């Protein structure tokens with residue numbers, strides 16, 4: 001048996017935001033044996049932007065990797081919600097107060113920059129060993145010594161069995177570990193089709209150098225959302241204002257074929273333009289900058305809350321246990337919180353018995369599950385409000401937008417990520433501190 005928690009052999013499945021954060025946070029708390037298995041050949045992150053909310057920045061700063069990510073990110077000053085068809089502003093909210101209130105700015109960045117910041121942090125830790133191009137298959141045992149088969153993509157190498165003391169599955173929305181855990185628990189929580197899909201688009205500044213209207217957008221520090229019935233586009237500049245990032249949501253009509261690991265499929269440019277054909281000319285011009293053949297569409301999937309994220313000495317992390325719609329921009333932030341909380345919980349183990357490991361994992365679940373699932377629900381609700389068609393509900397939403405305008409941007413915001421009460425709940429939560437403060441009490445109650 002390991003002498004101290006730090007001697008435990010930890011295996012992590014997946015080197016996404018959740019897996020990288022977990023590895024780094026554990027290494028920084030002195031864990032010496034951390035192996036990360038990733039089926040891709042490298043980090044392979046898609047060209048897309050990501051919101052770097054204060055709750056994410058707080059964790060990254062604690063791990064010492066925020067500064068380089070921040071240096072390339074854009075500090076958001078305000079947000080504008082606009083009618084897609086007319087470009088008329090429905091609401092405008094100043095966000096400058098966020099830094100004063102929560103200690104971190106609300107920034108937006110490039111996913112590659114976030115992933116690379118975490119990865120570079122991991123590379124400085126000799127305790128972390130990466131096994132790229134290696135897929136974890138068949139969790140054969142969930143405890144007391146979890147084990148799985150590691151299958152190298154290079155077919156000249158033989159599959160081998162990995163045994164560890166703690167197995168942390170951050171293997172994303174299609175998590176095989178989740179499927180196997182639920183099978184063991186004899187429960188059936190199916191994937192839920194949200195009937196929504198997303199295009200992710202990046203426009204480089206040199207593409208729009210002759211378009212003053214779009215140049216003004218890329219040069220500003222605003223998150224803009226254009227909304228319409230069942231659809232919207234959210235957009236902001238990333239990479240020191242050199243790239244304009246757009247992420248859309250629209251009805252999912254194209255996805256019988258999206259069976260790959262990330263639920264993506266090659267989109268069709270004319271179909272994309274068709275979805276937003278009644279949006280204003282400026283939006284249409286932006287969409288037209290996407291090169292033919294480079295349209296990529298994501299199927300957006302969630303599932304009902306799992307009965308548990310933990311079985312024996314195995315825990316699920318991130319999209320593997322709480323996939324969410326992107327409308328609150330919190331999926332990666334929540335995966336990152338998971339990693340930070342797990343590292344605190346495991347480092348506080350009073351001994352290294354399997355029973356104590358299971359209890360520490362359940363402390364992680366206690367701190368994280370209710371919060372993450374509340375945000376999943378809130379993201380769905382915010383999407384519903386943004387996508388309303390004509391009727392009483394839309395009239396009430398638009399009344400709220402009007403009240404917000406009349407109040408100079410103060411009051412409830414139907415676009416929930418910009419709502420001050422929602423921000424308080426999300427950004428005001430210091431997951432590391434909450435776990436530190438409550439570990440002993442929660443552990444002793446189990």
Ligand SMILES: Cc1cc2nc3c(=O)[nH]c(=O)nc-3n(C[C@H](O)[C@H](O)[C@H](O)COP(=O)(O)OP(=O)(O)OC[C@H]3O[C@@H](n4cnc5c(N)ncnc54)[C@H](O)[C@@H]3O)c2cc1C
Pocket residue numbers: 013014015016017018019037038039040049050051052134135136137170171172173175176198200247298317318319320324326329330331332333334335
């Ligand atoms: C359109 C869109 C916009 C978004 N915008 C934001 C945003 O602004 N802010 C935000 O915080 N979040 C956002 N998100 C959500 C965010 O991208 C995800 O929640 C986050 O990436 C989840 O991280 P993860 O580590 O759990 O999973 P992933 O990032 O999916 O990582 C899982 C990893 O596991 C690997 N893997 C899978 N199976 C295996 C296996 N069997 N063996 C080994 N490796 C395996 C995969 O290759 C992958 O690298 C958005 C999502 C979408 C779709």
